[in-house]
Amino acid sequence: MRDAYLVGAGQSDYGAFPEESYRSLFRTAFEAATDSVPNGLEASDVDEAFVGNLGVGGRQLGLSGPAVTEHVGLGGVPCTRVENACAASGYATRQAVQAVKSGMADVVLAGGFEIMSDMSSDATKYWLGVSGETEWERLSGTTFSGVYAQMASVHMETYGTTREQLSRVAVKNHSNGAKNPHAQLGFECSLEDAQSAPVVADPLNLYHCCPTSDGAACALIVSEDVVDEYTDDPIRVAGVGAGSDNVGLFQRDSYTGVPASQRAAETAYEMAGVEPDDLDFAEVHDCFAIAELLAYEDLGFCEKGEAGQLIESGETEIGGDLPVNTSGGLKSKGHPIGATGAGQVVEAFKQLSGNAGERQVEDPTRGLTHNVGGSGGASVIHIFEKETEVSA
């Protein structure tokens, strides 16, 4: 199979934007992505597009992919909307890589968007709940936060993980997000702030939960046959892995890990021929603080049960052994559901091309992105690697 390369990526700001539409946000992201390609890339170069979107609020559920791609000048190009809840545009990226590797396309857009901020809190809760085992979860009275809280309760009981360790995830990600101009909650928070926030679903408090966001993100994936036209510093898609599972958490044997992520990681590491130790940074799916800790274990950053110690050690901060969520993560950068996976690729591109500003990791070669749908019904991982020469 041909190799696939990441040559550009960009995003809109994440936040609440009553003056914007899903199309205007997508346009901002698309232009940021094409502008980021070192040697330039025109809309007319794009052969195919995959666009992630959950469709929160039920707006433009049908053909929402072509609705945004025609708006940015890709009218006529094959476009597929990808729905995999919060992992929608991580999967859109995977589809783009497949299209390139298969030889069917040379230049593919992987994007995503979501508008979430214009609804009542009851409507928002309803739409956050649509990606679980909805019938049985709703009847029990649980919320989406409650589902992750149940994972946190078992992890705390089994491994002695503490509320303070959960809060340290928030402190770290806010510290990173404060250095990201696109972040929705781009301010620092103290451990005391994070510890004293109101409880949402015990043991999770407000600082253990990501916000709801409007936003869009785009990445450009090209084949080895054309990569030289677009860049002299290619970033190869070295590994891809994905997995799915029962959509209801209560249908799974274990709550202390996400099997779909474990499978995705195994596949991606094997394809890339690397181990967790070889990574220089990672963007992981921290929709809730416990989700980042579970990711540490599922992706092999530490042993099972030791994620609490890893966050405490500071090694996942910028400057540590393996910085995690340098963008601020979902917690601080924001979580516009359909855009989140592509937004993680934006951070990987910025880090690997040395354009991450104040939050730049020192001279990274390799980074990972990890995007989860629902409570783990779908998971997808990419490993991006800087090359000095394009391999034939």
Place this chain on the structure above:
Amino acid sequence: MTGAESGPVEDRRDSWEGPVPVPTGANSEFWAATLEGELVHQHCEECGTAQLYPRAVCTDCGAVDPPFEASSGVGEVYTYTVCHVPGEPGFGDRTPYVVAAVDLEEGPRLLALVDCDPDRVEIGMALEVTFWQVSDEAALPVFVPQ
């Protein structure tokens, strides 16, 4: 089904403002049993797997239409959360309330409301089922400390 009662049924049809089950397909028999105070689960005759929620096939061996059996209605907390921000409308005036993943004696795990003091709940706590009848067609399994 054996006809044995798993727990008492309380009629809350007049006061309930929360979500109401819609019995369809493999779920119909489950919800019909709740009206009689019976908590049922599927028990595969081919491989012995006990499962909830009800499905068209056994999740382990794929046998079609695994038959229903009554549960004792007794189980324990596998994990839980205390919701301070409510879920569906109807739960709003209950906060803070407990939702638990309950491991039934017979094996299957069920997600359900637990009607108890939030300070009292802990992993491993023994529970037994009661039912709140919320429509003419169904009663919700709600657990209480044993």
